[in-house]
Amino acid sequence: MVSMGRQMLGFILAVIGFIGTIVTCALPMWKVTAFIGANIVTAQIIWDGLWMNCVMQSTGQMQCKIYDSLLALPQDLQAARALVVVAIIVSAMGIILGVAGGKCTNFRSGNPQLKTFLKKKDVV
Template identity: 45%
Template sequence: MASAGMQILAFVLALLGVFGATVATLLPNWKVSADVGSNIITAISQMQGLWMDCTWYSTGMFSCTLKYSVLSLPAYLQTARTAMVLSCVLAALGLCLASLGLKCTRWGGGRRAKGRTAMASGVCFVLAGVLCLIPASWFTNEVITSFLDSSVPESSKFEPGGAVYVAFVSAGFLFAGGSIFCTSCPGKRYGPPALIFASPDKLQQQQHQQQQQQLHPELLHPDQPQTHPEQLHTEQLHHDPLHQDQQYGGPLQPPAPDSRAGYSLQDYV
């Protein structure tokens, strides 16, 4: 099971992954215009993101246009939108569960409950990393394929922007944090195996048997002959050496008192 220090490290990595995935989802530079051939003089750079397209003009103006129509977008862009939003939601849920599953916190229940919560948070982080990695990879493949296509004019060629790299790094952070939290499975360390997986009825039956054995020890060995308390007391007296010496006048019997111990010198003067 992961230690408290490893869990804190995993929590920090997951927090960086959540922050990076959120920033990558909102950034408009998923792909930027490539500096090849003759460009338009009035525009310096063009950027396209998941939610808007932005243009930086040579005059210093910066304008963005939102993508209102979802159905008019290509399939890879629609998939990237959906996957990145789900990745952020799952990562945020994983942070909430991880805060309850950390060993250094007082809330979240006992050790076994904390272990299960930490493992659930690790699963959320891993799924969030997968959802963040898929759109980034698909988006990068589409941009590179379009760039290498000779039929696309040079003014319309783009290359991957900074948001794609942020998405890749965030997916790595989420994978690392989720993998550490997934090792927090409690297993069989926090109690006897027979008591952990036993049903309540079976536990009550075992407790009842233990109480009966304490009240009636003869139940432990039913084949041996039973001994009554009076017979047991007689046998103890029979085997007691002090009792035997006192009964038969043995060496342990105290000496008789001296008959001359009561006379003094004045009785003879």
């Protein structure tokens, strides 16, 4: 019973991490640059995200534009984009294997070797 409770806690934490990774990937606030001149009217805040960049004027108006090309991104954001996509894919696979290999599911209960294999893959 304790083992099943720990598996459920791990599964819930994995789902929370998966959702957090998706939200982090979607936010445009990866790199923030503020241009404040001598006049407050010319102030701008530029947000560079993984998928778009946004410019916020001092009036509060925000304009966002999706990147036209992958090459338009700086190298640090290109690397972050690749790593975040890999993190989303790996966490989704972990959640699927966690459901299939958990003690609280009857997935392929007739084949104990497959269930043991899935448990070992879930640890990885």
